[in-house]
Amino acid sequence: MDTKTRQQIEETFLEVSRIAARKTIYALRAERNGRSQLAKLFRAIALSEKAQALRLLIQLRGQTGTNQENCRSAFEAEIPSLIQKYEEAAKNAEHAGERAMQSAFSQSARVQRMHLRLKKKLDEDPVKDNPYYVCSFCGFIMEDHAPEKCPICTAPSSRFTSV
Ligand SMILES: [Fe+2]
Incomplete structure (x- = not known):
C-alpha cells in the first residue's frame, strides 16, 4: 500500500474512533436532558463511525x-x-x-x-453457548446474566448490554 494512503488510514482511524466515543457521551447528555431523539441520533452516528473505523482497521491490518x-x-x-x-x-x-x-x-x-x-x-x-453481559460504564463482562450491581464500578444491571 502507498505510504501516504497508509498514513491517512492510520490517522483517520484514530480520529473516527475518538469521535465515535465522544458521540456516545453526547448521547448520554442528551438523554439526561430529555432530548431522546437527539440521543438516538448521536447513538446512531456513533455506530456509523464505529463501522467506519472498523472498515479502516481491516484495510490497515489486511486480512485477519x-x-x-x-x-x-x-x-x-x-x-x-x-x-x-x-x-x-x-x-x-x-x-x-x-x-x-x-x-x-x-x-x-x-x-x-x-x-x-x-x-x-x-x-x-x-x-x-452462553450470553455475555457487558457493563457500559467500566467494561466488566459477566457470563449468563447481568449482576444486580457491577462488581467493579457498582453500575446497576440496566447499564449491562447482552452479547
Ligand atoms: Fe462496571
Whole structure:
C-alpha cells in the first residue's frame, strides 16, 4: 500500500474512533436532558463511525488470521500489553494524586485481566453457548446474566448490554 494512503488510514482511524466515543457521551447528555431523539441520533452516528473505523482497521491490518492466530494476538499480546499500560498509568495517577484516574485505570486493568479468565473458561468448556453481559460504564463482562450491581464500578444491571 502507498505510504501516504497508509498514513491517512492510520490517522483517520484514530480520529473516527475518538469521535465515535465522544458521540456516545453526547448521547448520554442528551438523554439526561430529555432530548431522546437527539440521543438516538448521536447513538446512531456513533455506530456509523464505529463501522467506519472498523472498515479502516481491516484495510490497515489486511486480512485477519485464523481463530488460533487471532486468539494468540488478543490474549497473549494485545490484552497483556493493555493491562501493563493501565497498571503503569494507575501508578502514575496515584503518584500525581489523581485519585479518580487511578481508580479508572486500576478498574480497567482488572476488567482486562478478567477477560483472560473468561478465555480460560471458554478453553475449558469450548462447546458452551452462553450470553455475555457487558457493563457500559467500566467494561466488566459477566457470563449468563447481568449482576444486580457491577462488581467493579457498582453500575446497576440496566447499564449491562447482552452479547
Ligand atoms: Fe462496571
